[in-house]
Amino acid sequence: MGVRIIGTGSYAPEKILTNQDLERMVETSDEWIRTRTGIRERRISDKNTAASDLALEAARRALDSAGVDPSQLSILSVASVTPDHTFPSTSCILQHKLGAPVTCACYDVQAACSGLLYSLQIAVSMLKCRKNARYALILGAEKLSSIVDWTDRSTCVLFGDAASALLLENDGSDEPDMLLSCILGADGSHSSKLCVPAGGSAMPASRETVEGRLHFIRMGGQEVFRLAVNAMTGASRTALQEAGLTVDQIRWIIPHQANKRIMDAVASRLGAQSEQVFVNVDRYGNTSSASIGICLDEIVRGGLVRKGDSLLLTAFGAGMTWGAAVIRW
Ligand SMILES: CC(C)(COP(=O)(O)OP(=O)(O)OC[C@H]1O[C@@H](n2cnc3c(N)ncnc32)[C@H](O)[C@@H]1OP(=O)(O)O)[C@@H](O)C(=O)NCCC(=O)NCCS
Structure with missing residues (x-):
């Protein structure tokens, strides 16, 4: 099915x-x-x-x-x-x-x-x-x-x-799945590098947490940058391998839109052409879990994908968590 x-x-x-x-x-x-x-x-x-x-x-x-x-x-x-x-x-x-x-x-x-x-x-x-x-x-x-x-x-x-x-x-038909491969991973040892410290059971809300601005995002930018590039590149390579595809067979690479430099670094390590990488971070910034779906929606509505095209999606985020998926449209 x-x-x-x-x-x-x-x-x-x-x-x-x-x-x-x-x-x-x-x-x-x-x-x-x-x-x-x-x-x-x-x-x-x-x-x-x-x-x-x-x-x-x-x-x-x-x-x-x-x-x-x-x-x-x-x-x-x-x-x-x-x-x-x-x-x-x-x-x-x-x-x-x-x-x-x-x-x-x-x-x-x-x-x-x-x-x-x-x-x-x-x-x-x-x-x-x-x-x-x-x-x-x-x-x-x-x-x-x-x-x-x-x-x-x-x-x-x-x-x-x-x-x-x-x-x-x-639809219960004999058509093959669109999800050719999906790699998911996480490394909780980096959990404090990108987090909202207070408001959960570990540090409930109090006057001190509000005054200390602990209900807002805290991030070690440079380390997150390095971890993101490594994780998305590694997961993408495995996802491509499991799908039996090479990067040149991918129509669109859709990375989580965190930072253009992170996307460029991942694309370069994968040996991808910059024209393969879909980018709209310039217009939305980092929208976390929403970003990949916005890209897909713009690609579909823009008529930029045809039946049979292969897409590589890859993401990285707090947790740390990461993933990559190959989709046959
Ligand atoms: C946040 C990020 C853009 C910072 O870029 P960077 O090149 O690493 O910059 P640094 O953190 O080394 O800071 C360099 C300088 O710019 C300053 N700076 C930081 N933010 C600034 C801003 N908005 N405007 C101007 N200067 C800024 C810093 O204070 C620092 O100044 P200093 O050298 O006097 O100390 C980058 O680390 C990044 O994108 N990291 C990944 C973040 C991310 O994507 N997180 C979500 C993952 S899902």
Whole structure:
């Protein structure tokens, strides 16, 4: 039984925060941000918007693109580091807003920027083992502006808000799976290098945690950079090998959009041409679990992929987590 991606959707809030805007907020410059990261602007939600609201728009667009009604969903997952609440899950909140049925399994995935790849493998497996499950909608949804320290120039220039959605179908046909290979990994020994220290059970919210700005993203940028390049390159090589493909047979490489220099380094180590690498970090910044789905949506809606094309997706994020998947479109 073949599982395929039959719909894509993405959504980013209208408000644009440019590098020039940031120049007025912290000691930085458009030139520094562009040359170090490739980012020119990012989208920022208003204060009444939650991750589930961003997810709702992306979900509707993915369902509409395939002509599938929310009532037909059997699986709904949201990957996020900025869920609406600690609990209940954002997927349950989205289920209600979207009008998905109570027979739909709803769960959140926490694998930071690798969340969509983790979600993809989980959903493909669930579609195969859950009786009568035909459609799964998987999302990455992030309101990163809610956990960014807007006084910390080393992190606040990097992130943006957005959501993306992929609609998967198991139609029970003899068509081969679209997922040719999927490599997932993690190394918790690096967990403190990219994290939000407070707000969980290890360090509950208190006056001290708020005053110490411990509810915001903390990151060791240079080390994360090095780990990201190594992990995405290694996972991509294994994913290509397992799919029986070489990099020149890949139409699009879609890396998690964290930083243009990270993407360039991964592409160069893989021996890929720069034209194979899809990049939109300049317009959105790092949108964590949403980024790969936004790229896929832009590729599909732009008519940039044809049936039979092979795509390599690869991601890296806090945890540390990483992954790579080869998809036959
Ligand atoms: C964050 C990152 C862009 C910083 O680039 P870098 O070249 O490593 O820069 P450094 O951290 O070495 O800082 C160099 C200098 O720039 C300064 N700097 C940091 N942020 C700055 C900013 N926004 N504007 C201007 N200067 C800045 C630093 O304070 C430092 O100054 P100093 O030399 O006087 O101490 C880079 O490390 C990176 O992209 N890391 C990966 C982050 C990431 O993608 N995380 C998410 C993974 S999913």
